[in-house]
Amino acid sequence: MSDLEIPAIPQEPSHKPDGASVFAFMGAVGGAGVTSLALQTAQSAKTLLRANGVKDPEICVIDLDFDCGSVLSHLDLPARLTHEHLSYGAAPIDAALTSALAVCHASDIHVLATAPRLSGNDDVDPSSVLAMMDAASTIYDALILDVPRMWRPWTHAAVAAADHFGLITEMTIPSLAAARSRAESIMDIQSSVKPELILSRYERRALKSNLSAKDATRAFGRAPVATICPDETSLHDAMNCGQPVGCVHADSRYVKDVTGLTAKWLGMSKEQSEPKPRRWRRRAA
Numbered sequence: 001m002s003d004l005e006i007p008a009i010p011q012e013p014s015h016k017p018d019g020a021s022v023f024a025f026m027g028a029v030g031g032a033g034v035t036s037l038a039l040q041t042a043q044s045a046k047t048l049l050r051a052n053g054v055k056d057p058e059i060c061v062i063d064l065d066f067d068c069g070s071v072l073s074h075l076d077l078p079a080r081l082t083h084e085h086l087s088y089g090a091a092p093i094d095a096a097l098t099s100a101l102a103v104c105h106a107s108d109i110h111v112l113a114t115a116p117r118l119s120g121n122d123d124v125d126p127s128s129v130l131a132m133m134d135a136a137s138t139i140y141d142a143l144i145l146d147v148p149r150m151w152r153p154w155t156h157a158a159v160a161a162a163d164h165f166g167l168i169t170e171m172t173i174p175s176l177a178a179a180r181s182r183a184e185s186i187m188d189i190q191s192s193v194k195p196e197l198i199l200s201r202y203e204r205r206a207l208k209s210n211l212s213a214k215d216a217t218r219a220f221g222r223a224p225v226a227t228i229c230p231d232e233t234s235l236h237d238a239m240n241c242g243q244p245v246g247c248v249h250a251d252s253r254y255v256k257d258v259t260g261l262t263a264k265w266l267g268m269s270k271e272q273s274e275p276k277p278r279r280w281r282r283r284a285a
């Protein structure tokens with residue numbers, strides 16, 4: 001008998017017959033803004049799906065870095081999933097257990113993540129991680145994967161299963177070079193995976209000394225799918241409040257940029273991604 005602490009399991013976990021939309025994010029370099037972007041994508045997906053008729057969209061962020069992932073600390077959440085839950089192979093991991101191990105944030109975003117642990121990525125069994133991703137894809141409307149840069153046995157499955165895989169770069173030559181070489185190595189392993197370039201902290205009104213989106217396109221070999229503006233104040237406030245940015249600065253440029261990317265990846269038109277205009281009713285006399 002293991003001394004695994006297994007939480008109460010709901011009788012009937014909801015089942016999504018079409019499977020979840022899966023979006024994966026990886027940084028070309030450290031600190032590129034992956035976790036912030038993953039969390040805001042989750043919040044934007046929730047808002048967009050709800051505005052487009054999905055009654056209670058269920059979104060889950062999975063932190064695939066079991067050494068030093070920071071999704072829990074960004075949202076100020078405790079861990080429910082432990083390394084031990086992920087140590088016994090695929091068999092014990094099903095939809096019911098996966099849904100019981102997800103923690104729910106006040107914004108109604110679910111999170112599957114362990115507390116950081118030194119060499120935590122070596123302690124988990126890759127087949128457990130794959131089984132957890134599989135199970136989660138049957139429960140949620142959308143899965144957002146925060147994928148570590150260090151290549152792990154589950155990384156390939158995560159990026160290959162994703163409907164969209166964003167490679168996030170800063171606007172520097174080393175970061176763009178790292179993005180290009182990472183994209184090429186991944187496509188060498190599996191040609192069907194198409195990393196999409198996301199320019200983080202991209203200033204549209206660039207100074208002469210800054211790199212432009214054209215420079216990035218030339219360096220990467222393809223145009224970026226999105227640019228995300230720098231917005232230190234909103235990001236800083238969100239982290240210190242333990243919230244996705246949209247819960248703290250809903251009207252910020254950052255949220256607008258991330259919502260644009262999310263709408264594109266969800267296959268929504270521009271009209272579907274914009275808030276409906278308010279219809280003012282004349283008060284009865």
Ligand SMILES: Nc1ncnc2c1ncn2[C@@H]1O[C@H](COP(=O)(O)OP(=O)(O)O)[C@@H](O)[C@H]1O
Pocket residue numbers: 027029030031032033034035036037070200201228229230231232235236239254
């Ligand atoms: N677009 C942005 N503008 C300003 N600061 C940002 C932006 N994106 C991320 N940051 C900040 O950069 C730091 C690293 O972000 P994080 O999302 O944790 O990156 P990663 O997961 O790639 O390490 C955090 O302090 C975060 O607030």
Ligand SMILES: [Mg+2]
Pocket residue numbers: 034035036069070
């Ligand atoms: Mg991170």
